[in-house]
């Protein structure tokens with residue numbers, strides 16, 4: 122009996138271990154499961170061994186015991202051995218089922234791996250599809266941009282061969298698409314094969330489970346029957362058997378419960394597996410759907426791109442043709458343009474020649490006209506400038522009220538109230554006190570520029586001391602007079618005429634004091650200079666040792682004036698007094714050469730600030746003052762005589778009578794032009810000197826008028842006033858000028 126119970130126990134253990142195997146299989150991974158299985162197999166072997174030894178000991182016990190139910194025992198033993206054989210069969214069957222289960226689980230594992238592979242491939246294809254889509258959309262954008270750019274850009278820009286690139290990339294996209302489609306098809310096929318395989322495996326698993334369940338049910342029913350048989354056989358008195366049977370029943374109950382749990386777990390696992398497969402399937406389907414949609418989108422895009430591609434190809438071909446033709450067209454256009462340019466150049470050149478010819482003709486004509494005009498007008502004009510009353514004079518003198526007034530309608534008339542009488546003076550131009558340096562220069566600048574054309578010009582400032590001669594000629598530093606303005610104007614004029622004309626402007630500064638000539642730009646201004654006949658036989662005069670500065674920039678002009686002033690100041694003790702008693706001459710020589718025509722010109726501009734013209738001699742001056750007065754008188758008288766002789770076309774012109782006229786001989790002769798600027802003080806105290814200066818100017822004009830009114834210009838004798846066309850002009854008490862000039866009344870250009 123004990124052996125039977127042991128057998129039962131061992132069977133139970135075996136069953137438990139089988140269940141444990143099942144449970145572990147489901148719970149653990151493949152490797153762990155295998156290990157556990159191995160351990161269980163070893164344990165199983167051990168138990169079998171134990172069973173075997175029990176049986177042998179049982180047999181031994183049977184042979185020596187004297188059991189009263191030996192027949193029953195025998196039959197039971199047989200029954201046990203039958204059950205044992207059945208148990209062994211079931212064990213074998215169980216082992217087979219385990220093997221099958223193992224195979225199925227490995228099959229399921231490989232299917233899972235395949236599913237993972239398929240999922241990975243799907244991911245990969247999705248990624249590649251995304252890339253292809255991105256690329257395609259990029260290309261589409263480029264195509265659109267290119268279309269827009271080509272539509273907007275000018276024809277020349279369209280020569281870029283972009284459409285070829287578009288075509289190549291579209292083929293790539295199509296190829297990628299085809300590959301994707303093929304891959305998708307392959308994946309779908311694989312998926313369906315896997316599904317089929319899974320279904321088959323599931324069927325097999327179900328069948329195995331069903332068989333297993335049947336076997337277990339059968340085992341249980343056999344056991345039940347065995348138990349009832351045992352209880353009937355042994356009887357109620359055998360409590361040990363009952364206990365063991367009840368234990369067997371408990372075990373069986375536990376086995377059933379474990380079996381139920383196993384089934385539930387298997388069911389759960391099955392459901393989980395189905396759910397995972399379903400999810401993977403749904404995911405794969407949705408991805409497939411997305412891939413299909415993308416494919417459809419790509420196809421649509423391709424379809425919409427095709428017309429654009431066709432247009433681009435057409436454009437490209439036409440542009441290609443244009444590009445091919447372009448070099449020929451360009452060559453042709455260049456040749457035509459060259460011919461046109463040559464034609465235009467030759468036209469311009471001939472026009473230039475014609476213009477140059479006309480210009481020369483006009484220049485000659487202009488010079489002729491100018492000479493004629495000068496001949497008609499006379500080449501001396503008389504201007505008058507009234508200086509303003511200074512603030513000091515206004516403050517100090519009670520009778521600072523001016524006695525001079527002007528005609529608002531006629532700028533050549535000056536009125537002077539003297540001793541209750543109103544005197545009227547008519548000149549070429551009268552500058553009121555408010556006239557600016559610029560306005561004065563405006564009136565004389567045509568005379569200044571005529572020396573560029575080769576004329577000799579003399580501008581004299583005449584008047585009593587303090588009447589404004591130096592102000593008009595030199596000016597003040599911030600408001601320069603005629604000297605500086607003339608030099609700057611000449612400089613800018615000759616600069617404008619370059620490069621046709623090459624001009625040289627040279628400057629000398631001279632002072633004549635007591636009939637002595639001083640070189641104001643020389644190193645030693647106190648040295649006396651002499652005037653000599655040029656030894657070259659030209660009959661021209663020259664001053665040996667006279668310094669000539671060539672001015673090349675406005676800065677040079679400033680330097681020249683600074684040096685002249687400095688030398689004049691160092692040569693005397695009182696500059697103001699000295700300047701009143703001496704004549705200051707600025708001699709500007711302008712020499713020009715035209716390289717195109719070969720013409721040469723030379724003109725001289727003499728700007729003279731004369732010594733004061735007041736009647737000092739009458740007041741009985743002595744010594745050096747008397748000599749100064751005599752010298753001034755002599756030179757001013759000589760100037761008047763020379764002008765008179767020149768206007769009267771006298772055979773003899775007394776240039777040598779003074780250093781001033783001798784020095785200016787070249788510039789007073791021939792076609793030269795002269796302007797006498799008579800300076801007048803407005804103060805009542807200077808009125809008698811002002812009257813003298815104005816009478817001088819007036820009479821000069823009267824003499825001119827009477828000369829020009831006669832139909833023929835007569836040669837006049839400068840030494841007598843008996844002729845009605847002669848006017849003996851008493852300028853000062855000392856100075857007697859006999860002058861005959863042609864009347865000029867013009868505010869405009871002397872030319």
Ligand SMILES: Nc1ncnc2c1ncn2[C@@H]1O[C@H](COP(=O)(O)OP(=O)(O)OP(=O)(O)O)[C@@H](O)[C@H]1O
Pocket residue numbers: 507508509511554584585586587588589590591592593697698700701702732733800
């Ligand atoms: N148009 C004018 N506007 C303003 N100030 C003037 C003008 N004319 C002369 N003056 C001023 O009057 C004063 C005398 O002028 P300036 O020295 O030029 O006379 P001048 O005739 O040259 O005398 P001198 O014979 O002694 O050289 C100077 O202070 C000068 O600045």
